[in-house]
Amino acid sequence: MQLGLIIEIKASHIMTNRGLGCSKFTFAVYLANTPNMLEYQDITGVNSLVSGEVNAIGQACGNGWRKVFNVYAKLLYALNPADFDFAQRAPTWQKYRDGYLLQAGSATALLFSPPELDVNTQTIHIICGRTYAKQLLASGELQVNLIWLDDEFAIDKTNRLIVCPYFDYRQLSNIKIERLSVMLSQLVNTIKAL
DSSP states (O other): OOHHHHHHHHHTOOOOOEEEEEETTTTEEEOOOOOGGGGGGHHHHHHOBBBTTHHHHHHHHHHHHHHHHHHHHHHHHSSOOOOOOOGGGSSSSSHHHHTTBBBBBSOEESSOOOOOOOTTOEEEEEEEEEEHHHHHHHHTOOOOOEEEESSSOOOEEETTTTEEEOOOOTTOOOOOOOHHHHHHHHHHHHHHHH
């Protein structure tokens, strides 16, 4: 009886990534909310988008979601090409957003579930928003040792996790995108050095 109980408890703690993007992602961004469209409400895995779907979500769900996708693409495009190859896939961040972001083979994901951290992988994790990160910590869904660099940015190098402002132009301005880009390069180079 006790053995069965132990197995049941362990099975209940198995998490599954839920969101949009490449199922073999190495670059994951975490948001608290899903797009307000019926087809995205009961996501049980990581579903790749197809060409035109980012635009369709933006059209159906409004400017907030357009900003999320735009900032995500701008960030990937701003990353140092010596550390990340996202910008090499398209001539502009807009073309990257429309042709690669969150699609099969892109290695990118936008997840609506808590991060599944594994120190044995090279996956980069970015939680959008201090409030969401603190909610995950308070609920026990996230167990990390964050070092808060200021009111907006935090890092856990061991788990390759960064907390940054929400993906919105006002909260994550171009200057802050550049700062996040530098932090990500430093994080990747720290990983390479280990």
